[in-house]
Amino acid sequence: AKRMGRNQYHLFNETLKNAAEQYLLMQQGLETALLRDEFSLVYQPQVDSRSGAVIGAEALLRWNSAELGFVSPQDFIPIAEQSGMIRQIGEWVMLEAARQAVKWVKDGCCDKMQISVNVSASQLSDPAFSHKVATVLQTTGLLPRQLCLEFTESAAIREEEHVIAMCDELVSMGVTLAVDDFGTGYSSMRTVTAFPFQFIKIDRSLIFDIDRNPRNEAVVRSVLELADRLHMNVLAEGVETLEHVDMLQQLGCYYIQGYYYGRPMAVEAFEQWMLNRKI
Numbered sequence: 001a002k003r004m005g006r007n008q009y010h011l012f013n014e015t016l017k018n019a020a021e022q023y024l025l026m027q028q029g030l031e032t033a034l035l036r037d038e039f040s041l042v043y044q045p046q047v048d049s050r051s052g053a054v055i056g057a058e059a060l061l062r063w064n065s066a067e068l069g070f071v072s073p074q075d076f077i078p079i080a081e082q083s084g085m086i087r088q089i090g091e092w093v094m095l096e097a098a099r100q101a102v103k104w105v106k107d108g109c110c111d112k113m114q115i116s117v118n119v120s121a122s123q124l125s126d127p128a129f130s131h132k133v134a135t136v137l138q139t140t141g142l143l144p145r146q147l148c149l150e151f152t153e154s155a156a157i158r159e160e161e162h163v164i165a166m167c168d169e170l171v172s173m174g175v176t177l178a179v180d181d182f183g184t185g186y187s188s189m190r191t192v193t194a195f196p197f198q199f200i201k202i203d204r205s206l207i208f209d210i211d212r213n214p215r216n217e218a219v220v221r222s223v224l225e226l227a228d229r230l231h232m233n234v235l236a237e238g239v240e241t242l243e244h245v246d247m248l249q250q251l252g253c254y255y256i257q258g259y260y261y262g263r264p265m266a267v268e269a270f271e272q273w274m275l276n277r278k279i
């Protein structure tokens, strides 16, 4: 009987794992995650492959939930987005990343570094968003040009008129804007002309086989040409191998982010990584 009970418990556990339950658990967990200090940031370096100089770092959110353990941002960000929690979480991310970047500049860890932060659709549709950015810059002392905001086309085209106006405001403040995951959407060409982006981040789905897929090579080539004509910078994401770096250099894409240079790292690991590069 005991054994049967255990099996039933196991079964119950399995059912718990169905999508709807999991969704609810995450939604509930997210509501208290900030208070419980369950979030942290990891930082992934962005490198100029010509000089090896670190031009920046992207802050990426990590959630270690008391109930669920480590949850991937790919799983919890959409839920935080739907429940509206992402606004508060996103503000925390921006403040935390800005504080860290100011510290690193002061320490001499990375003097010319720009910090990149991901911005979600519901943050962009917040009328107070640019004001919140300004407040973060004021309270931390981060210079506007040291902050880069990344968002996707799909986030930008919601409430487009309003978002364009706010982007203009951010750019006039001196903040850098980057279009994230470029090449995965449907309106790529129009988006880069409609919004005042200075950076295009090419999605890793176009990069992973670039050294052996002439079609993706051709797409990347045309993105670089487009960016050149529009006076925009291009950064390639998901660069994992020397072959990727070599091919991108041949094509004229020098800004690189990916495992080849460094994985997303916690603060101490990032500092160590920076130290090792200087030796």
Ligand code: C2E
Residues within 6 Å of the ligand: 044, 059, 060, 061, 062, 072, 073, 074, 077, 086, 090, 093, 118, 119, 120, 180, 181, 204, 237, 238, 239, 240, 257, 258, 259, 260, 264
């Ligand atoms: P993303 O903005 O496109 O971030 C890049 C993702 O690619 C990160 O996954 C990073 O760890 C991963 N990556 C970097 N280099 C490589 C590589 O060479 N190879 C491979 N295979 N992967 C690489 P991560 O950290 O799991 O984040 C996933 C997504 O979650 C992010 O994609 C972003 O859309 C979202 N996200 C993360 N942090 C935040 C945040 O603070 N706010 C918002 N709104 N979204 C976030």
Ligand code: CA
Residues within 6 Å of the ligand: 058, 118, 150, 180
């Ligand atoms: Ca990003």
Ligand code: CA
Residues within 6 Å of the ligand: 180, 181, 201, 203, 237
């Ligand atoms: Ca991306």
Ligand code: CA
Residues within 6 Å of the ligand: 181
């Ligand atoms: Ca992505």
